Amino acid sequence: MSKIIFETVEVPGYSGRAVFAKKGDHIRVTDVEGKQIGDVFALSTADHSEFLSASVTRATIWKLFPEVGECFYSTLRRPILTFVEDSSPGVHDMLFAPCDLPLFQTLGCTDYHPNCRDNYLKASAEIGIQHRVVPDPVNIFENTPPRSDGKLIAGPMPTKPGDHVVFRAEMDLVFVLTACSCDIGMNDINGGKSTPLRIEVLRG
Template identity: 45%
Template structure:
């Protein structure tokens, strides 16, 4: 999808990707509430360079950037800046994207996954990646307890809640409406998201 402005609906359990020029904003909207979205971003001129959660954590010294801070790539260059958060503010950069191996281990090997959704969304733009990068898990609640244990809680985003990024470089942004229904992060059946390029 070569869209550079307007709304792209990401149907439940699927993924979509859009091109976002530097300086433009991109907003991810939870249309019905309680839905996790896996966000990925790649440099437009070289998709081997991608948003890196671990590099971002090392730059910001946070588990998730604050408004005004940047997400950086695996080459430590800013790719997206967090421009605004109109949600309860729970997001995650620790948990890997769900993939076929995850669902095979849960006994549902034919289940859709965020890794597959990413591949399909990028293929629509004529792109591919050799490995699924760590996503930015929007609206996902994974609190870290005192002893370092992680808890998997349902997303608390409400219908219409959103998070907005500004592209620091020309990039491709992909979002998967996470199909996870084996662990209660979505709080029920997965639902749709929207990507608004502003």
């Protein structure tokens, strides 16, 4: 049976949103205007202290990022999301922490600058998550691959308007997405400004 769009949530640039998904739901994330990084977080609805872990995922699949058909794993090494579709150029990151205010201060910002850490905490708090740990995210559409000498480089953002990825929820979970706020500091990061992403929960 094909799935239908159960819920659509627009994530404006420089912000974050959270949605609930049930086991078996598909979650589609679309880069509306292109060149936009999305920081993905997922937490078990039953126990917010179990959440998607970038490090456990790397250690389980023995690579830096899952391929389509493979899973992301939780802090308890259980599958939490499966990567089921990718219409983008397939460039993603699972090494970088979310951007935060101290980062922007080191880049010369003297006023407040929106950031993925604060946006994650705000979006998760709005749906009642009390867990204050900010997990390492899955950074979809982020082009920061390692070189052979181990250094990380920042390449141009490759996604076009409408590029998307799809995940399947492997447990009832809270899916949190931030439209990365970085607009300075790296080569063409986010095309120089943070732009919207769209979350669609597909059910049926």
